[in-house]
Amino acid sequence: MGQRIRAVIVLKNSILKPKHIVYLLSFMLFLPAVSLAQTRETETLKVCYDQWAPMTIFPSDESSDRGVVIDMLEQIYTAKGYTLEYYEVPLARGLAMVAEGLCDMLPEYLFANNLEKDFVYANAATFAYSTAFVVRRSDPWQYNGIESIKGKRIATGPGWDYSSMSIDYQNYIDDPKNANLVEVIAGYDDVVDRVFRMIKENRVDLYADNDLVLQHVLNRLNLNNELKIVRPGLEKKLVERPIFSKKIPVSKRQELIKIWNEGRMLAKGKIEDMLLKKYNVAFEQ
Template sequence: MPRLLRAMGLLAMLLVTQGAMAQKLRMAADAWAPYADVSLLNGGLSTDLIRTALTRAGYTTEYEQVPWARAIHGVSEGRYDILINAWYSKDRTQIGEFSGEYLVNRLRFLKRKTSGIEYQTLEQLHPYSIAVVRSYAYWPAFDNDAELKKVPVASFSTAVRMLAAGRVDLTIEDEYAARLALSREPDEVRDNVEFVSGSLSENGLHILVSLKNPDHEKIVADFDKAIAAMKADGTYDKLFKLHGL
């Protein structure tokens, strides 16, 4: 019995030591609801998905919400280990390693429910007025199409209210950002608009792990494996539902 107790004590000490040695990863991003925002439940959908995956993989995390330029610069210098919401670009491979795609951003048009507008090509939309948020970059083909009747507005809230009131024919927004925004709109707005089938563009979201972290390859591999397991066991879908998406 004393030997068994000693063995159990040693095992407990080993587990405590391993827990204490778990690598803490410093994550950063700018505010981008519903993906990352400290005012949202668990910091937003992306933050929650990533933290859950990394915790399963044996890491601890801390998150700092900073302007986008500071987040990028911090990853390049190694001040942050992870940029949590990154679209792939070749330039960024010089500062970090991309994970696999853990989420997809879809830019989609919205119309009034009574409208028969359909979308397959941008040319189909030339006759219609489209509310767009000033200074937003949507998609090069859309941004550069001079035949589209774009109506600049201050925010998506303004755009969707104009749409519901019949002052424009369409508006456009990231699907999940639009769903969150619509949940905060009055019933007369929310109940009178809907998404047009299809999407203008789709971009995969990745984490970008700083090359300054010597374990960047392992972190990416561990993260990808954990996301796959979360999808398989239903945790991934449960987190979407938790965030109202």
Template sequence: MLRLLRAMALLGMLLIAHGAWAQTLRMAGDAWAPYADVALLNGGLSTDLVRTALTRAGYTVEYDQVPWARAIHGVGEGRYDVLINAWYSDERTLIGEFSEAYMINRLRFIKRKTSDIQYESLQQLHPYSIAVVRSYAYSPAFDSDASLKKVPVASFSTAARMLAAGRVDLTVEDEYAARFALGHEAEEVRDSVEFLSKSLSENSLHILVSLKNPDHARIVADFDKAIAAMKADGSYDRLFKLHGL
């Protein structure tokens, strides 16, 4: 009987220790197809990659799709543990710890087909209005250029429609995300715009783990290790193919 009680006590301690380690992480992100959207297969590519990596690292995850401003604010306040798809900015290091890059996004400007706007430097774009999504970080040079006429909007779809209607001169978005979104716009929007040939930048995509979570450093390390293992065993590439990218 004594041996049984000791065994039960040991099992209880192990379960408590495991429970403290294998915590449930509250993840958040905005609708950003094809990377994140609850209407897509497994929530989109980014959602699938992040969920798979954290699950392989031993965590349980819950995901909320919310507007971007709410997601970033929630990470800052600690309501969410993980922002699944963040571009790096110094400002965000005040609220969270970035993982290593798990993907690269190519940012491109979009104009109306009837426009003769050319882009070789940001200075060339100073005369033009550019629709940007609120709270997004694009590139350090673009974000810090106070001479650019940035028009904050709620989403890329809004930006694309404003561009097609002539209410702004340009917008900017990740190439795959823009192509996906434009494919779901009305024909008069989709057929009236085009990409400029030169990219603004290539941005690394990270998870951002809230500093309010006391285990943020370990979560980031576990995620990075899991992504590296997925690349090594081929499951990373298989997820890209699964999502058609």
């Protein structure tokens, strides 16, 4: 605004040639555009996220849905004037981009005090997820601690860490003695789908994950007649929080975290239930 006022004063008190007036008028018209561009840049939130449906989803030709957590994130930040710019990447790449400052944040990451190095956690969790297992519908198996999984063929992904939910479970699948019973399924974004089909085909016996993820995949693949969810799952809940890059100036990062913390508290209850219902999942009572 100050630049525009100074330009007007020069016009009023100087004797200018017509071409000078044209230049000044052009400059005055240019200033608001520069100011608007700067404002938009400061209000863009760069979000890296990986595929973990129904919480975070890569949009496709068939659907523009981005998942429960992304929908919530967008509601919270657009209400504060932000435009969200998305980068759909594998988790490891997303973490690296946050560390490098190429992304401002990643909306969900396992909470652990010793992980905070290249990023800062928000205080408010996205969710604290109960885990569960999926098995064939004909299998009467129930989880009763680590002894109950011995002899079972277990599916997991490369480098997946269950230790925050059960140290015993993580130690079991890491133990070389159990390697012939642990099937590590590699892939980009279809690992869980493939695991479900392998259980159906009797190639593995069980798989543990976020209960909401299991519900979503079971419904989407239409396998409710062949497979079932077994509860309770692992001993502790999976707590996930958004992380924010340390490359962001401290004051700006604190503002972004504050917006999330307050917005997440307001989303509890009806908004949260509405978003879960959109994706046809629910927390078990």
